[in-house]
Amino acid sequence: MASGTRHRVADAPWLRRTLIGLALFITTVLLVIPLILIFAQALGSGWSTFAANLTDQYTLHAIGLTLFVAALTVPLNLVFGTALAWAVTRFRFPGRKLLITLIDIPFAVSPVVAGLLYLLLYGRNGWVGSWLANYDVQLMFSWPGIVMVTVFVTCPFVARELIPLMQQQGSEEEEAGVVLGASGWRMFRKITLPNIKWALIYGVVLTNARAVGEFGAVSVVSGNIRGQTNTLPLHVELLYQDYNVVGAFASASLLAGIAILTLAVKGFVEWRQSRTVSTTVDEESSR
Amino acid sequence: MSIVVDGISKYFGNFQALRDISLEFPEGKLTALLGPSGSGKTTLLRIIAGLESAERGRILFDGSDVSGLHVRDRDIGFVFQHYALFRHLTVGQNIAFGLESLPRSERPSKAEIRARVAELLDMIQLPQLADRFPSQLSGGQKQRVALARALATKPKILLLDEPFGALDAKVRKDLRRWLRALHDEFHFTSIFVTHDQEEALELSDQVVVMSQGRIEQVDEPTDLYARPESRFVFDFLGHVNVLSGSVQAGVLKQGPASVRLPRIQTTGDAQLYLRPHEVRLVAKPVSGADLPFRIEAVSLIGSGVRVELRPEGWESNDLWEVGMSHGEFARHRPARGDRWYVIPDVGHLFTEDSRKPQTVYWEPPEFLETAGSGI
Numbered sequence: 001m002a003s004g005t006r007h008r009v010a011d012a013p014w015l016r017r018t019l020i021g022l023a024l025f026i027t028t029v030l031l032v033i034p035l036i037l038i039f040a041q042a043l044g045s046g047w048s049t050f051a052a053n054l055t056d057q058y059t060l061h062a063i064g065l066t067l068f069v070a071a072l073t074v075p076l077n078l079v080f081g082t083a084l085a086w087a088v089t090r091f092r093f094p095g096r097k098l099l100i101t102l103i104d105i106p107f108a109v110s111p112v113v114a115g116l117l118y119l120l121l122y123g124r125n126g127w128v129g130s131w132l133a134n135y136d137v138q139l140m141f142s143w144p145g146i147v148m149v150t151v152f153v154t155c156p157f158v159a160r161e162l163i164p165l166m167q168q169q170g171s172e173e174e175e176a177g178v179v180l181g182a183s184g185w186r187m188f189r190k191i192t193l194p195n196i197k198w199a200l201i202y203g204v205v206l207t208n209a210r211a212v213g214e215f216g217a218v219s220v221v222s223g224n225i226r227g228q229t230n231t232l233p234l235h236v237e238l239l240y241q242d243y244n245v246v247g248a249f250a251s252a253s254l255l256a257g258i259a260i261l262t263l264a265v266k267g268f269v270e271w272r273q274s275r276t277v278s279t280t281v282d283e284e285s286s287r
Numbered sequence: 288m289s290i291v292v293d294g295i296s297k298y299f300g301n302f303q304a305l306r307d308i309s310l311e312f313p314e315g316k317l318t319a320l321l322g323p324s325g326s327g328k329t330t331l332l333r334i335i336a337g338l339e340s341a342e343r344g345r346i347l348f349d350g351s352d353v354s355g356l357h358v359r360d361r362d363i364g365f366v367f368q369h370y371a372l373f374r375h376l377t378v379g380q381n382i383a384f385g386l387e388s389l390p391r392s393e394r395p396s397k398a399e400i401r402a403r404v405a406e407l408l409d410m411i412q413l414p415q416l417a418d419r420f421p422s423q424l425s426g427g428q429k430q431r432v433a434l435a436r437a438l439a440t441k442p443k444i445l446l447l448d449e450p451f452g453a454l455d456a457k458v459r460k461d462l463r464r465w466l467r468a469l470h471d472e473f474h475f476t477s478i479f480v481t482h483d484q485e486e487a488l489e490l491s492d493q494v495v496v497m498s499q500g501r502i503e504q505v506d507e508p509t510d511l512y513a514r515p516e517s518r519f520v521f522d523f524l525g526h527v528n529v530l531s532g533s534v535q536a537g538v539l540k541q542g543p544a545s546v547r548l549p550r551i552q553t554t555g556d557a558q559l560y561l562r563p564h565e566v567r568l569v570a571k572p573v574s575g576a577d578l579p580f581r582i583e584a585v586s587l588i589g590s591g592v593r594v595e596l597r598p599e600g601w602e603s604n605d606l607w608e609v610g611m612s613h614g615e616f617a618r619h620r621p622a623r624g625d626r627w628y629v630i631p632d633v634g635h636l637f638t639e640d641s642r643k644p645q646t647v648y649w650e651p652p653e654f655l656e657t658a659g660s661g662i
Contacts (some may be wrong), residue, residue, distance in 0.1 A: 032619065172371035175338055178358050179365040180385035190384075192376040 038256045039218040041217040041249035053250035061227050062235035063254070065143065068213055069231060073150045076205055080151075081158025081203060083197075089166040090174075100163065103156050111153050115220025118149050141223035146231065149217035154210045158203035165199045198273040205269065213255055288349045288443040289314040290335060295344035297330055297500075304330045305341070308334040308499045314349075315474045317467070319487035324521035328480045329448055333498070334479065336446050337361050348444070357587055359388075361444075364437030368449040368544065370429040372421035375609065378432050379404050379417035385440040390504075407435040410469075427458040434466070438473075445470075445648075447479035464491055485525045488512060496520050501594050516643050521560050521635065528566065528607040528629075530559040530578070534638075542601040546631065547575040553638050560635040560644065561610040568619075569592065569626045576649075580607060582621055594615040599626060 043050050053059065088100055106114065122129040122139045129139065139145045173195065173220035177187040193200075215233040222229040230238065232251055290312040297305040305327045312318050318335055320328040333339040335346055337358030345354045346575050353361055373381050386400045395403065408414045411431040430450060437445060450460040450466070467490055481487050487509040489495050496511070496519075515521040522618045532541030534557050546559065572579070580596035582605055592615075596607040609629065621627055625649055626638040635644035 004556070038335050162463075172369060173373055175366070176367060176371040176373070176436075177384070177388075179363065180338065181359045181362075181388040181435070182384070183359070183388075186388060191373055 003219075030035050035256060035260075038249055038252050041246065044249075045246050049246060052249050053244075053247040054254070056247070058230065059225050059235060059247070062230045062232045062251070065146075065230065066232040069147050069150050070211040071141065072147050072207055073154055074208050076151055077158055077207050078200070078204060080155060081160075081162060081207075082200070083131035083230065085166055086157045086192075089163060090171055103112035103159050106153050106156050108277030111149075111214065112219075112220060114152050115149050115217035118145065118217070118221055120153070122148070140221050141225070142229060144219040146218050146229065149221050150211050150214050153214050154207045154216050156209065157206040158200065161199045161203035161206070162196055165196060165214055169195055198269055202273065203268045205262055205265050210261065237276055288474060290444065290478070291344075291345075291347040291350075292331070292335065292343045292348065295331065295334060295341045295346070297334060297341045298328070299337065300362050304500050305334075308344070308500075308502060310495060310502065310505065312476055312478055314476050316492040317470050317477045317479070317496060318493045319488060319491035320478060320495050321487040321523075322499060323482060323486060324496040325499070327500040328482075328497050329537070332446055332448055332478060332480050334486045336363055336365050338365075362440070362442050364440075364442040364445040366433050366437050366445070366447040366450050368452050370426075370433045370453075371420070372429055372433060372436070375420050377420055378413070378424070379408070381432060382407050382436045385436065386546040389440065402490050403439065407439055408464045410438075411435045425458075426454050427462060429456065431465075434469075438465070445476055449480050449482070452481070452483075454551065459486075490522075491610040496523065498523075505596060509545075514646075517557075517637070518560075518637055521644075526563055526605075526608050528563065528609075529563070529603060529605070531556070531603075532559075533557065539636075543599040544576060544578050544598065545576075548636065549649060551636060551645065551647060553636075553640075553645075556639055558637045559629050559631075559647070560632075560637065561595070563610040566607075566609055566629050567629050568609050568611065568621060569577065569630055570608070570619075570627060572628045573630055576628070576630045580627055580629060582623050582625045582627060585616075585621065585623060587613075594621060596627070596629070613658045 034063075036282065042053075043157060054063075084103065088096055096126060117142055120126050120144065121236075122132070124130065124133055124138070124140070126140075132139065139148065173191050174187055175192045178184075182190065213233055214231075215237075218231055219234055219237075222231065224234055224238065225232060232255060234247050236251045236255070288537055292308055292312075294304055295308045296303065296655060305369050306548050309332060310325075320331060320357040322328045326583060331338060334341050337346075337356065342512050343356075345352050347353065348361070352499070369555065373384065376384070382404045383400050386395055386403060389395075395551055404412070412432065413431060414422065414430060416428065416432075421432070424432065428452075434450075447466075451462055455461065459493070479490070488511070491508060493505065494507050494508055498519050504520050506514075511520070515524060528539060528545065530546065531538060532539045532544070534548065534551065534554050536541075536554075537548050537551055539548055539557060539559055548559075579599040579601075581596045581599050582594060584595040586593040586595070591610045591612055593611045595610065598607070605628065631647075631649055633649070634647040638649050
């Protein structure tokens with residue numbers, strides 16, 4: 001195979017060095033420097049200004065609302081994603097393939113479009129919204145609307161993580177559990193859950209990251225009312241438009257911090273998951 | 288506990304997996320469901336277990352209808368082809384799972400469960416592996432753990448889905464013997480699915496041969512091998528030599544090949560099925576049997592010698608096989624490329640008008656003039 005390796009492009013040392021160098025350069029310029037700059041800007045006027053910016057009444061409210069939205073969105077999508085993954089991997093029914101494709105709609109469509117759609121449906125003049133208005137229920141321009149679009153935008157993450165794993169693992173272990181007399185709940189808790197645990201956590205981490213950071217869809221339905229419907233990403237934009245650059249970056253640094261934390265957790269979970277998968281593969285190869 | 292399958296039909300979409308199956312599995316017997324893949328044997332087993340439901344028909348355990356009973360309430364042991372051990376639990380926890388799933392009123396105490404697990408680990412001869420995880424076991428060990436897990440709650444019925452299919456030949460043979468011993472000791476009613484005829488005939492008290500969602504034959508192993516009732520069963524159970532031709536005046540002919548059929552009245556197209564041990568090799572054709580062959584291969588390994596033959600001047604879908612003892616082989620030394628002839632002792636004749644074969648016996652007088660020249 002000597003002739004084969006000689007012609008492999010990456011084998012020329014100068015080419016290899018150039019490619020690695022280029023990759024490092026682009027990563028630094030496009031990703032690392034902006035990230036450092038966020039923190040530099042946020043702390044540019046000293047720690048006390050940074051602290052003052054974060055403890056500002058409206059910022060605190062934005063943080064609170066963002067966490068509140070995430071706290072509702074994550075469990076909702078955890079249950080929804082698990083149920084959906086269960087349905088499409090454990091049952092055969094007409095439209096199953098279509099359902100798997102439909103899960104990806106929130107990924108495929110721009111969040112702004114999603115926001116507009118919700119506005120059209122649930123707004124005061126919308127089809128559902130006008131009916132709800134008769135009962136004095138207002139969804140748009142208040143927190144329920146924000147939660148609704150956030151759920152929409154983040155709903156694929158958990159299901160997307162679970163479906164391939166559950167397909168690969170099959171349902172034999174669950175069948176074995178039921179044959180041994182386990183109730184449905186005991187089967188789920190003792191057999192299904194431990195097997196999908198790491199994928200589930202991974203999905204939750206991604207859902208949470210996106211729920212906290214979602215801008216487009218939320219900005220359409222929230223109405224940007226300071227101190228009422230302003231989430232952290234919206235707040236960053238608002239501060240920036242007010243020429244409070246340091247304040248904007250202080251809030252942005254929070255989001256960036258969450259992102260870094262997410263990456264760390266994601267890395268750890270991926271490492272755990274690869275260990276579980278490799279034992280599964282060992283098992284299969286020894287068959 | 289006896290099991291009765293009464294008129295079961297099962298569809299997967301438009302495909303009919305089982306066609307009106309009725310069967311009886313006697314108490315305390317080990318029955319094999321044998322068939323090629325796609326014959327519906329695994330589906331039938333899963334319906335008996337309650338893991339699948341049937342569109343029509345009933346399942347009875349000891350005379351009472353369990354068709355509507357959930358799988359968890361049927362009190363059966365089930366062993367899966369790929370073991371289906373709980374990968375995140377240790378061997379001990381795997382075996383204890385069934386006991387811990389019992390309703391609180393029937394559940395043994397922690398100490399009793401521990402004792403029972405230890406007992407089962409002894410039974411499967413793996414007492415030192417209680418704290419291992421399934422991924423640390425070999426295939427044979429996994430399957431034994433799966434068996435122990437299935438037997439932990441002392442079910443009266445044990446169902447096994449291709450239990451040895453994923454194991455290598457040596458381990459398979461050991462486990463087979465061990466399962467037979469286990470069955471003889473505990474006397475549960477067992478059904479196991481297999482596509483391996485040897486396994487089915489060696490292990491079971493009764494064999495159910497299935498094909499395309501239908502039952503082909505139900506018999507004891509010896510009868511099944513000696514008297515297959517259809518072409519399918521013949522083809523499926525071991526090697527068979529086939530001479531297709533037409534019968535005229537009591538002689539089956541195809542080109543230069545011919546064999547006289549004593550006491551057979553039929554005429555027209557027919558196939559003669561012969562087992563490798565039901566034919567002999569001779570150096571010259573005899574009156575009444577002229578079946579010329581060229582020797583293609585000689586296989587010496589095993590308790591007998593197997594000779595593969597290619598028809599000379601006539602056609603057969605498969606090579607013919609003849610078995611002989613090493614002693615006979617040493618006397619005549621048929622070698623590759625030689626021309627030899629075959630004479631039959633017993634055969635099975637299939638004609639157009641009947642599904643079941645007629646058995647044909649060639650008494651020694653039939654080939655009297657050549658007595659002594661055969662092997």
